[in-house]
Amino acid sequence: MRNISDVIEQYLKQVLKESQANAIEIKRQDIAQRFECVPSQINYVINTRFTVEKGYLVESKRGGGGYIRIRRVILHEKQDVLSSLMDIIHEHPRLNEQLVENVLVRLVEEQMMHEQEAQLIYHLLSDEALNLRVDDRSFIRRQQLLALMKVLRYRNGG
Amino acid sequence: MRNISDVIEQYLKQVLKESQANAIEIKRQDIAQRFECVPSQINYVINTRFTVEKGYLVESKRGGGGYIRIRRVILHEKQDVLSSLMDIIHEHPRLNEQLVENVLVRLVEEQMMHEQEAQLIYHLLSDEALNLRVDDRSFIRRQQLLALMKVLRYRNGG
DNA sequence: CACCCTCTGACCATCTTTGACTTTTGACTA
DNA sequence: TAGTCAAAAGTCAAAGATGGTCAGAGGGTG
Numbered sequence: 137m138r139n140i141s142d143v144i145e146q147y148l149k150q151v152l153k154e155s156q157a158n159a160i161e162i163k164r165q166d167i168a169q170r171f172e173c174v175p176s177q178i179n180y181v182i183n184t185r186f187t188v189e190k191g192y193l194v195e196s197k198r199g200g201g202g203y204i205r206i207r208r209v210i211l212h213e214k215q216d217v218l219s220s221l222m223d224i225i226h227e228h229p230r231l232n233e234q235l236v237e238n239v240l241v242r243l244v245e246e247q248m249m250h251e252q253e254a255q256l257i258y259h260l261l262s263d264e265a266l267n268l269r270v271d272d273r274s275f276i277r278r279q280q281l282l283a284l285m286k287v288l289r290y291r292n293g294g
Numbered sequence: 295m296r297n298i299s300d301v302i303e304q305y306l307k308q309v310l311k312e313s314q315a316n317a318i319e320i321k322r323q324d325i326a327q328r329f330e331c332v333p334s335q336i337n338y339v340i341n342t343r344f345t346v347e348k349g350y351l352v353e354s355k356r357g358g359g360g361y362i363r364i365r366r367v368i369l370h371e372k373q374d375v376l377s378s379l380m381d382i383i384h385e386h387p388r389l390n391e392q393l394v395e396n397v398l399v400r401l402v403e404e405q406m407m408h409e410q411e412a413q414l415i416y417h418l419l420s421d422e423a424l425n426l427r428v429d430d431r432s433f434i435r436r437q438q439l440l441a442l443m444k445v446l447r448y449r450n451g452g
Numbered sequence: 453c454a455c456c457c458t459c460t461g462a463c464c465a466t467c468t469t470t471g472a473c474t475t476t477t478g479a480c481t482a
Numbered sequence: 483t484a485g486t487c488a489a490a491a492g493t494c495a496a497a498g499a500t501g502g503t504c505a506g507a508g509g510g511t512g
Contacts, residue, residue, distance in 0.1 A: 139359030139468065139499095164491060174470055179492065184467085199477025202490040253411050256445055260418065265441035266434070276424070276434060283423035287414055296510085297458060322501055332460055337502065342457085357467025360500035 140173055145185045147171075152208060159207040182206070189224045189238045191245070214292045217246045222285050230270070231277040236261045239281060248288050257284065302329055302336065303343045306364065316366040340364070346447050367448040375404050376443050383443075388428070389435040394419045397439060406446050415442065 137143045144167065152160050168175040186192035186206055193207040211217050221239055228235060240254040259265060261280060266273045302325065310318050326333040344350035344364055351365040370376070379397055386393060398412040417423060419438060424431045 137359075138361065141468065142359065165489095175491075176471075176493080177469065180468070196491060197477075198475070198489085198491040200479070200489055202477075204491075249414075252449070253414060255449075256407075256411060256415065256442065257418070259441045259445045260415070260438045262441065265437045267437060279423050279425060280418045283417050283420065284414065287417045291410075299458065323499090333501075334461075334503080335459065338458070354501060355467075356465065356499085356501045358469065358499045360467075362501075 140171055140177065141181050141184070144171055144173075144178065144181045148181070148186070148206065152206060158210055159205055161203045161205045163202070164204055178204070187238060189221065189235060189242060191242055211246075214246070214248060215289070217242075217248060218285050218289055222282060225278055225281050225285075229274075231274045231281070233261075233263055236277055236281065243288070248292060298329055298331055298335065299339050299342070302331075302339045305329075306339070306344070310364060310366060317363060319361045319363045321360070322362055336362070346444055349448065351448065369448055370406065370446060372404055372406060373447065375400070375406065376447060380440065380443050383436055383439050387432075389432045389439070391419075391421055394435055394439065401446070406449075 137146065148160070148162070148167075151162075152158070162178075164175050164178045167178050171177075182194055182204070186194055188209075191209045193209055194204065195207070196202070196204040209220075211220065221242065225231065225239070237258060240249075240258055243249050244251055244254045261277050263273070266276055268276070306318070306320070306325075309320075310316065320336075322333050322336045325336050329335075340352055340362070344352055346367075347369075349367055349369050351367050352362065353365075354360070354362040379400065382393075383389070383397065395416060398407075398416055401407045402409055402412050419435050421431070424434055426434070
């Protein structure tokens with residue numbers, strides 16, 4: 137693996153997968169020690185890899201007996217997935233390629249669309265295709281991702 | 295071989311051929327060092343020799359743990375259909391919903407995409423989703439349809 | 453000679469790593 | 483109970499590590 141962040145990401149996902157409950161609780165310092173990095177590296181990994189749109193929820197507590205809890209969000213209804221993603225899209229001030237990718241990957245994981253469809257749409261929403269100023273790009277992405285959600289809603293019986 | 299670009303091209307193709315998967319991942323700096331050239335030379339080689347038309351797909355990531363990934367893909371046999379559609383897209387001064395639909399229908403007829411995919415994209419490119427001034431809408435549609443063509447060049451056997 | 457590739461380097465964009473400083477929390481003490 | 487302290491975790495900006503772009507110089511070929 138190329139960088140320590142990826143390694144830590146994989147490790148955490150592995151632990152998460154192996155845990156019965158869909159949540160794990162870690163001690164930041166422990167993880168940092170295990171991978172020989174500074175503690176704040178763990179925050180970086182969490183902030184970039186375990187985001188809401190990817191379907192993770194993170195809680196933590198400081199002080200003695202502190203912890204970081206990572207939870208995989210489990211939504212039972214397709215509707216929930218769509219509406220939570222719509223909320224995220226609405227709330228995010230800037231929609232960059234990374235976020236678009238996260239959302240599309242999530243939709244595929246949740247079996248709301250096929251890999252190939254996601255692939256196509258990703259390219260339509262790429263920086264390359266949307267060769268505009270950042271704000272305009274963000275605007276278009278928001279419009280189109282919301283349009284996508286709308287289609288998926290009735291396509292999956294909403 | 296007369297120039298360094300050709301040498302690098304051959305080298306990369308050789309490595310690609312020898313790799314089990316039809317993809318390789320390189321570090322720009324490494325290759326540049328091996329051939330004693332500036333890093334941007336690698337970009338030049340990639341931009342001129344590993345294009346989509348020639349059947350290659352290139353992805354990359356910057357920053358720590360960055361890389362350049364080159365993938366061999368199989369081109370779709372109906373390049374002529376794509377070319378003619380691209381011409382149409384280029385030549386039309388205004389791209390309205392009707393034209394988008396025509397293009398998508400054609401692509402489905404030629405079995406270059408599935409009905410459902412066309413449906414999705416049609417919605418993304420609709421007047422409703424692209425709630426903009428006519429010219430801007432037209433601009434976005436052009437960009438995105440061209441992006442679509444680019445993907446379709448190699449899909450189905452990539 | 454003109455033109456089209458190549459090559460180069462300065463400058464840019466993006467992602468990661470690090471560390472100093474901050475905030476929160478619980479336990480212990482006065 | 484209030485205050486203090488140490489043990490977490492959080493924040494943020496700078497530094498580091500890559501890759502990308504672009505315009506101009508350089509060179510070979512018809």
